[in-house]
Amino acid sequence: MTRVALRPVIREAEETLRAAGVHSPHADAEYLAAHVLGVERMRLMMVPMITPEQLGEYQKLVARRAERVPLQHLTGTASMGEIDLAVGPGVFIPRPETELLFAWALAQLEAIGHEHQPIVVDLCTGSGALALAIAHARPDAQVHAVELDPAAFDWAKRNALQLADEGDTPIDLHLGDVTDPEILSQLNGKVDVVVSNPPYIPAAARLDPEVADHDPHRALFGGPDGLDVIRPMIATIARLLRADGVTAIEHDDTNGSAAAALLRDHGGFDAVCEHPDLAGKPRFVAARRTE
Numbered sequence: 001m002t003r004v005a006l007r008p009v010i011r012e013a014e015e016t017l018r019a020a021g022v023h024s025p026h027a028d029a030e031y032l033a034a035h036v037l038g039v040e041r042m043r044l045m046m047v048p049m050i051t052p053e054q055l056g057e058y059q060k061l062v063a064r065r066a067e068r069v070p071l072q073h074l075t076g077t078a079s080m081g082e083i084d085l086a087v088g089p090g091v092f093i094p095r096p097e098t099e100l101l102f103a104w105a106l107a108q109l110e111a112i113g114h115e116h117q118p119i120v121v122d123l124c125t126g127s128g129a130l131a132l133a134i135a136h137a138r139p140d141a142q143v144h145a146v147e148l149d150p151a152a153f154d155w156a157k158r159n160a161l162q163l164a165d166e167g168d169t170p171i172d173l174h175l176g177d178v179t180d181p182e183i184l185s186q187l188n189g190k191v192d193v194v195v196s197n198p199p200y201i202p203a204a205a206r207l208d209p210e211v212a213d214h215d216p217h218r219a220l221f222g223g224p225d226g227l228d229v230i231r232p233m234i235a236t237i238a239r240l241l242r243a244d245g246v247t248a249i250e251h252d253d254t255n256g257s258a259a260a261a262l263l264r265d266h267g268g269f270d271a272v273c274e275h276p277d278l279a280g281k282p283r284f285v286a287a288r289r290t291e
Contacts (some may be wrong), residue, residue: 068209081133090151092219104188128156256282
């Protein structure tokens with residue numbers, strides 16, 4: 001069997017993806033190669049040659065990525081914190097910028113201390129990314145997650161069962177509407193931290209094909225200004241949080257000040273703070289529940 005040198009194959013794939021308009025052609029070419037070979041990306045240098053069968057599988061995946069099918073749909077996984085999540089059609093793919101919201105939540109939990117079991121709620125959980133990453137990092141926490149869309153909920157349930165089987169603290173999943181006045185009413189006034197990555201893209205926004213053609217629109221769009229879910233969800237957050245409990249909501253980079261204004265105008269929050277992402281764009285807003 002004639003083997004093929006891997007590095008030239010990856011270079012060719014990179015050029016194919018670049019010509020197709022893929023934003024990260026080098027990284028994606030390597031991630032796909034690592035997926036086919038069953039190794040971590042950083043260990044590709046240890047695999048100088050591949051079989052014709054591996055080459056054929058790789059070229060098929062590269063062709064689909066060139067059609068702007070999301071990388072995560074091709075590999076079947078996305079990451080958040082220290083966990084890997086199963087993802088695919090029907091569920092929003094977690095984004096790297098949401099890692100900042102995850103890190104914020106862990107910092108808040110650390111500040112609370114370990115004297116009592118913290119209660120965390122993730123609203124609009126999608127694949128379960130934030131909720132499950134928090135439960136993995138803080139096995140002492142009681143984590144609840146809410147998702148409206150049945151298809152996304154099934155992905156979250158699949159991920160939750162997998163991580164529980166691997167030893168993580170199980171989370172409580174709830175199929176429901178985060179704007180429902182009765183959702184999680186058993187937790188009223190008891191929650192330490194509420195996080196949310198809700199649908200927040202303004203309806204007229206222009207999106208890359210990976211997003212527009214593959215992420216469920218229900219998970220993307222938040223009405224004309226991107227705030228149609230956030231606006232009524234704030235009442236839910238206020239109801240759930242204990243005094244001095246904290247919340248953080250991810251939002252579109254065009255409406256950070258508007259999201260912050262909604263929290264200020266509610267009257268039940270203080271310490272409202274806008275947080276940028278690594279590119280300096282407004283990414284999430286945090287606040288503390290007053291007495």
